[in-house]
Amino acid sequence: LCSSPSNRSRPLSRVAVSGGTHGNEMSGIYLAKHWLRNPMELRRGSFAVTPFLGNPRAIEKCVRYVGRDLNRTFTTEFLSSAEAEDKPYEVVRAREINQTYGPKGSAQAFDFMFDLHNTTANMGACLIVDSEESLLPMHMCHYIQTHYTRSPCPIYLYKLLGEETYSINSVAKAGLALELGPQPQQVVRADLFTQMRDLMACALDFIELFNKGTVFPAFEIEAYKITGRMDYPRYPDGEISAMVHPKLQVGVDWK
Amino acid sequence: MLVHNTVITDYIVVSILTQKNENSLNVSFSFMTTNSLELVLGNQELNILRKLTCFKGIKEASMALVLNSCLEMHCIFSIKALLLRQTSCKLNEQSLKQLNRMTSCYVVHEAPVRRVAIFGGTHGNELSGVFLVKHWQENGAEIQRTGLEVRPFITNPSAVKKCTRYIDCDLNRVFDPDNLGRQITEDIPYEVRRAQEINHIFGPKNSNDAYDLIFDLHNTTSNMGGTLILENSRNNFTIQMFHYIKNALAPECCPVFLTEHPNLKYATTRSIAKHPVGVEVGPQPQGVLRADILDKMRKIIKHGLDFVHIFNEGKEFPPCTIEIYKIMEKVDYPRNKNGEITAVIHPSLQDQDWQPLNNGEPIFLTIDGETINYEGDSTVYPTFVNEAAYYEKKQAFVKTVKVKLTAKVAKPFLPDPDTSSLILKAPKTAVKNAALNKADSCP
16 A cells, blocks of 8 residues: 555644444443543644543443444434434434534534444454545554554454445544454453553544644555455354354454 | 261251260261151161151151170261152241251262253353253253253343343342242343243252252353352262362363352352352353353363263262362452442453462552552452453452362262162152141241
């Protein structure tokens, strides 16, 4: 991947971070709650980040979602369909978020949104961008990889060709998700919590440098681009009939 | 004066006092039973066999045995108690206290273990047990053993369907007498209703009709490996089984966790059986199935069933000692005045289940990076460290201490040709006793 220097038009001023887009992914939830009490950590000279809880009802119940996955609900279909009383909670919530931090695709939308996640998979400290064409996030990832050296930070490009973006951070003009694992749902591991916090600090350093006029030259970088998704083998009634093989289970993400 | 005490089953305690006179041995005994029983007192060396029929309650009796020679009076009296099938009876507080005071074990003859159940899905998102039980329901060849009925069963199907721990309340906490006896109303929690159903099928708890053995399959997010959970430190049969399983799995570790405690013990699903066995394998996230974890659980069950089969065949297991971890105390997360957690499990403690924790070593890390250390007089062994489901139960980890438990000889009581005539008589007396006892009120 070879990218040209990013667009220098304007510094980033409106930046947000969501913790608890999934109500049982605890690192982001604890961080967001901490930042809501102590916003100083999210301040830099040229900007400040607005923290918020993505899915408060799911957080309260400590579940991934109550009606439908919030992080799949930011498509045009859900954001703009007609008012209806029987909409799942997450559709209502997605529209609120779109109003506050968007509207998606408009000039009023926030400049950047971070989204904090955990996974039970052994993905390490994974940086998720929609595609390599999002220059600013790609430069941010490159900066993080070179400045956060405690562990590797693989980059995952999640959008399939032709697919519409559906994630919470697609509401803003640019976005980055942090996906840290392995961590069971509903559990806080101190090591991953600290790691997520440090990665955010690193990302904010990048924005500060960018805002101050630093030139980020072109670079080559390795990333993992999605080619497809693989379901479990299933019985005719839909029940899972096989498990991930032990050889694939242990330490093999990204290999 | 020699004192021999013998425990026969959970329902009967017999303490025997033997007093040697010049040429006679006076044996007096007191006991307590929830069921009518027939005691056969025997000693092979002296060739003595006496039969006593007893009714429920606390009884005392004595018998004098006249001896022709002065033998060394350390003979072992084998007590064969023939439990007659009766309807269940609850012991009141006073009787229970009395029963608990009568202790210890010299020679134990256990009833053979015939009716076994394997429970999966007591928590609907602990998937190894769910997956295994569903498989065994389709194809039970792997869990069959001759002479044994092994029934796989999903205890909380609604929670399993939703892949959640529970619907209304934790099923594994509601098998206490109050909940089991509660009246069924419209708004009764799903799990309480379910507990009563399960008690009806596999119990009733504390009765002679209850299943002999239940394996209850669980997963944990904690790094506990393949842990076996023991509820009663005097359950000879279970301790022998755990010894057998540990040996079979060696050099792989198989920690044994004893949950016996006046306040901390909880009324589990498996507690309806005479021999409850908890199998807790981790770490595995909720809602996730790991092949290696499943395999470990499967092996534990295999060896457990092998033990039961060998036991029933009449094998005598010599006394054995195992090292176990006994529950001492639960430790909650530090919280602020709003009840919110203010610190998480310290990286040094994370994943260190069953490893020694000494005074001054880190246990929690606050958001501000401050370390909180363990303060205690002695080394403890933490477990259930950072179990996801325990955040709501206010439990960051549990402190245990290492204890050695000894099991006496375990041998099944199998009908003996010499005493078979006595046994044949028993059912007749049983009917009589049954008629009598139904009218009785419980002690």
